[in-house]
Amino acid sequence: MRISNIRINNFVCFRGEHNLKLDAIPYAVTAQHLQDQRRSNWLGKSTFLESIWFALYGEHRWPSEDSWITRGEDEGGVKIEFSNGYSVERYRYRGKATQLAVFKDGTAKQGEAQNLINEVTGLDRQDFDATCYFRQKRMSRFIVAKPAERMQTVVGWLRLERLDDCADATAERMGKMAEGVSVYQARITHNTNTMHEMMRGLDLTPSAGVRDNVETLNAFIAEHTTEIEQLQGAVGLLENDRDKLVAWQKDEGASDQFKSVSADGVKLKHWLAEVATEDRQQANVNATLAWNEALGRYNMAKRELQTKRALMRGQFDGACPVAGMLCPVKGEINSNMGANNRLYDKACQNEATARLEWEEAQASKVETQRLYQEVTDTDARLAGLRAQALQLRQAANRFAAGAPTEMSLDEVNRLIGVAQSNLAQTKERKHTKETVLKRIHELSEDTGKATTHIKLLQTDLTVAREANLVFKRSRQRIAETALSSIETGANALLQESNIDLSITARWQREGEGLADACDKCGAPFGTSRKVKVCGRCGEARGPKMVNKLELVLSNVSGAAEDLGGGAFQLSASAWLRRMRACAWSVALIDEPFGALDESNRDAFAAHLNSILRGAYGFDQAFVVSHSPGTMEAMPGRIVIKSDGKHSSLHVD
Numbered sequence: 247m248r249i250s251n252i253r254i255n256n257f258v259c260f261r262g263e264h265n266l267k268l269d270a271i272p273y274a275v276t277a278q279h280l281q282d283q284r285r286s287n288w289l290g291k292s293t294f295l296e297s298i299w300f301a302l303y304g305e306h307r308w309p310s311e312d313s314w315i316t317r318g319e320d321e322g323g324v325k326i327e328f329s330n331g332y333s334v335e336r337y338r339y340r341g342k343a344t345q346l347a348v349f350k351d352g353t354a355k356q357g358e359a360q361n362l363i364n365e366v367t368g369l370d371r372q373d374f375d376a377t378c379y380f381r382q383k384r385m386s387r388f389i390v391a392k393p394a395e396r397m398q399t400v401v402g403w404l405r406l407e408r409l410d411d412c413a414d415a416t417a418e419r420m421g422k423m424a425e426g427v428s429v430y431q432a433r434i435t436h437n438t439n440t441m442h443e444m445m446r447g448l449d450l451t452p453s454a455g456v457r458d459n460v461e462t463l464n465a466f467i468a469e470h471t472t473e474i475e476q477l478q479g480a481v482g483l484l485e486n487d488r489d490k491l492v493a494w495q496k497d498e499g500a501s502d503q504f505k506s507v508s509a510d511g512v513k514l515k516h517w518l519a520e521v522a523t524e525d526r527q528q529a530n531v532n533a534t535l536a537w538n539e540a541l542g543r544y545n546m547a548k549r550e551l552q553t554k555r556a557l558m559r560g561q562f563d564g565a566c567p568v569a570g571m572l573c574p575v576k577g578e579i580n581s582n583m584g585a586n587n588r589l590y591d592k593a594c595q596n597e598a599t600a601r602l603e604w605e606e607a608q609a610s611k612v613e614t615q616r617l618y619q620e621v622t623d624t625d626a627r628l629a630g631l632r633a634q635a636l637q638l639r640q641a642a643n644r645f646a647a648g649a650p651t652e653m654s655l656d657e658v659n660r661l662i663g664v665a666q667s668n669l670a671q672t673k674e675r676k677h678t679k680e681t682v683l684k685r686i687h688e689l690s691e692d693t694g695k696a697t698t699h700i701k702l703l704q705t706d707l708t709v710a711r712e713a714n715l716v717f718k719r720s721r722q723r724i725a726e727t728a729l730s731s732i733e734t735g736a737n738a739l740l741q742e743s744n745i746d747l748s749i750t751a752r753w754q755r756e757g758e759g760l761a762d763a764c765d766k767c768g769a770p771f772g773t774s775r776k777v778k779v780c781g782r783c784g785e786a787r788g789p790k791m792v793n794k795l796e797l798v799l800s801n802v803s804g805a806a807e808d809l810g811g812g813a814f815q816l817s818a819s820a821w822l823r824r825m826r827a828c829a830w831s832v833a834l835i836d837e838p839f840g841a842l843d844e845s846n847r848d849a850f851a852a853h854l855n856s857i858l859r860g861a862y863g864f865d866q867a868f869v870v871s872h873s874p875g876t877m878e879a880m881p882g883r884i885v886i887k888s889d890g891k892h893s894s895l896h897v898d
Contacts, residue, residue, distance in 0.1 A: 247367070247829035248866040249298070250329045254895065255337070256315055256322030257297050258308070259290045261892040266884065268897065270329070272833075272858050272867035274880035280889050290886045290893040291870040292382060295834045297324045298868075299379060301336050302363055303371045304344065312340050316892070330829060332366050334359075368828020372399070377819030380812065382836040382870070393794045400725065400795055416714040423707045430696040430703070437689040437696075444682045456690060463683045470676035477669040484662045490650035491658060500641030507638065511631040514624050526618045533607070533614040540600070540607035547593070547600035554593035557586040711763070711770075725753045728821065729795075735817030739862075740809065748800040749810045759790045820862040833858060833867040855879045 254264045277289035300306050300314070301324040308314045315322035315338065323337025331351045338344040346359045348366075355362055364370045369378065376399050401410065442452035450459045651658070729751040740747050763770045778787050799810045816833075823830065854876065858864040869880055877883070883898040 248329045248832050249326055251327040252298070252301075253325040253327075254294075254297050255324070256319040257300075257324055258293050258314055258316065259888065259891075259893045260293070260297075260895065261316045261319065262894075264895040266895055266897050268866065269882065270865040271882040272855050272864070272869060272880045273882040273884045273897075274877040275868050275870045275884045275886070276877060277886040277888065277893075280887060286872065289888040289890075292836050293893075294884070294886065294895065295379075295836050295868055295870065298326065298832075298834060299374075300324055301326045301334050302367070302374065304336060304346065304360075305371070311338060311344055315340055328366070330366070334363055367830040368823065368826045369830055373822060373826075374830075377815065377822050378830065378833055380815060380833065380835040393796060397795045400729070413714055416710045420707060420710045420714060423703045423710060427700050427703050427707070430700045433696045434693050434700075437693045441686050441689050444685060448679065448682060456686065460683065460686060463679050463686075467676055467679050467683070470672055470679070473672050474669060474676065477665055477672060481662060481665045481669060484658055484665060487651050487653070488655065488658045488662060491653075491655045494645060494649055495655070497641040497645035500638050501645040504635055504638035504642040507631050507635045511628055511635060514628040514631065518621065518624055518628065521621060523621050526614070526621055530611075530614040530618040533611040537604070537607040537611040540604040544597075544600040544604040547597040551590075551593040551597040554586065554590035558590040715763075722753060725795075728825075729753055732814065732817045732821050735820060735862075736810070736813040739813045739816060745809055746801075747806055747809055749814055750798040750800075751814075752796045752798065753794075760787050816858075816862050819864075823863060831863055831865040833864045833869075835867060835869040835871075837870055837872070855881065 248270050249268050251268065252266045254260045254266075256262065275291050275294055277286040277291050279285040279289060296306060306314050319340075321337065321339045323335060325333060325335035325337075327333040333349045335347045335349070336344060348355045348359045348362045367374070441456065445452045445459050448463070450462060452459070454462075653661075733749060733751040737748050740749070760775060779785070780787065797810065797814060799806050819833070822828075854869070858867045867880075868884065869876060871877060885896045885898055886893050887896065888894070
């Protein structure tokens with residue numbers, strides 16, 4: 247894949263539009279000043295190469311995006327057409343964003359244009375810059391660069407990032423697993439220390455081992471269980487004695503009450519025996535009968551009085567108060583007023599006499615009822631005392647039988663307190679040992695789990711170490727194989743050019759001290775420098791090796807650095823494009839050998855065309871050089887003509 251056409255429009259010094267149709271040959275890029283034939287600097291040679299770099303990757307050395315547009319113009323850009331039908335155009339209107347478009351046979355391709363360019367060329371920006379773009383005064387950069395920079399570039403060439411990522415991932419995983427092992431080991435240590443501390447707190451011997459101490463604790467717990475049962479029995483017996491004493495003391499009060507009730511009953515019985523109960527009862531009956539008769543007489547006297555009062559007033563209604571019949575002589579009676587007055591007076595006397603008799607009968611009745619009620623109440627009280635005495639008799643008998651124990655209630659309560667205190671202390675001792683035993687079981691179980699995790703982690707750690715070792719060895723093997731091929735190609739180029747110089751590429755060198763891990767199995771040696779043999783596989787411990795890409799020249803000088811760097815870069819470009827199977831076959835070479843003497847420059851220039859188109863596979867190249875030998879060695883030529891302000895491009 248090469249450039250078939252390039253169109254440059256208002257790019258830096260190239261004002262207007264410039265179209266170049268190009269063939270599959272190396273071109274020498276030269277410049278002519280229209281007013282000064284001897285002058286060729288600052289006329290646009292490097293700018294021409296940079297326009298290709300700009301079109302492909304959008305990078306330039308000018309301070310702002312607008313500044314690469316030719317001064318005074320509103321727009322600019324570069325379009326490159328490739329031999330495979332693709333084309334790339336990067337353009338910009340002043341003050342607006344730079345645009346990128348990729349075409350295939352005139353049809354715009356969709357998607358991410360920059361990624362498509364990388365895919366079509368087979369090279370990303372870093373690869374292209376390292377292998378196809380030989381910048382001015384930078385041919386020696388691989389020689390003089392820092393090892394880390396060289397390493398980073400070559401890692402990108404070889405696509406070792408994935409191996410590095412795998413190695414880093416396994417290393418990170420190893421670190422986490424090692425950290426996990428440390429965490430679990432710390433847990434085991436903590437569990438062990440905790441168990442020992444608890445054992446010492448119970449006067450056990452930690453050195454006897456967990457199993458023996460567990461058996462001892464179980465024996466202690468069994469003894470405490472038996473002691474608790476005995477103390478609970480003793481407390482029960484004492485509480486029974488206490489309850490009996492309390493009941494007996496209550497019986498003493500019942501006994502005294504029984505005596506009092508019995509004495510009261512005897513008194514009431516004697517009183518009833520002395521009183522004529524039947525006479526009081528008969529007297530009460532007689533008094534009631536007498537009262538009823540007196541009441542009848544009194545009621546009759548009151549009616550008689552009412553009748554006589556009516557007769558006296560001439561108001562006899564004719565009803566006989568005796569017979570209750572209509573009196574036939576009503577009129578005569580009402581007219582006989584004198585006799586009626588006498589009868590009225592007699593009736594008043596009779597009523598007064600009857601009322602007095604009734605009142606006396608009433609008083610007699612009340613008194614006899616009182617006397618009879620006194621007997622009835624006493625008899626009822628006696629019956630109640632008898633019932634009460636019957637209830638109190640058993641308690642009195644129990645008290646009379648004597649106290650249930652020779653100890654006093656205070657003594658029994660004191661013994662109960664002592665037994666309960668001993669019981670509580672024994673329960674507490676048992677609970678403490680049970681808690682410790684449970685905790686020992688928990689810690690032992692946790693220690694077992696931690697031990698299992700450690701074994702699993704150590705197994706995984708072994709696998710990760712072996713994988714990490716494989717990744718590192720694969721990385722080293724790939725790098726050393728590639729560098730050997732690139733080194734061979736670079737030395738062949740120098741030899742073909744009859745230049746007395748050689749280059750040696752070294753990926754690894756011996757560092758300070760001994761290896762941190764075994765080269766054979768990857769097992770770590772630890773921090774001690776005294777360990778000389780791997781504890782896993784028995785391999786002897788070697789020196790510490792450091793991955794550090796070094797390029798060593800057989801001669802040291804600025805010219806040798808340019809020659810060696812250029813040869814290495816050309817060889818690396820050929821190797822990389824071959825390994826990637828990429829279609830790109832264009833080299834951009836800007837003043838490659840300014841530091842070389844005339845002999846070496848001519849020797850290299852004489853073979854540059856065949857070198858580029860031969861083993862290094864560049865179908866097309868653009869070489870900027872002030873060397874006549876270099877320009878003469880190139881079959882094609884691009885001439886830049888300039889008035890010192892603006893330049894134009896021409897293909898000769």
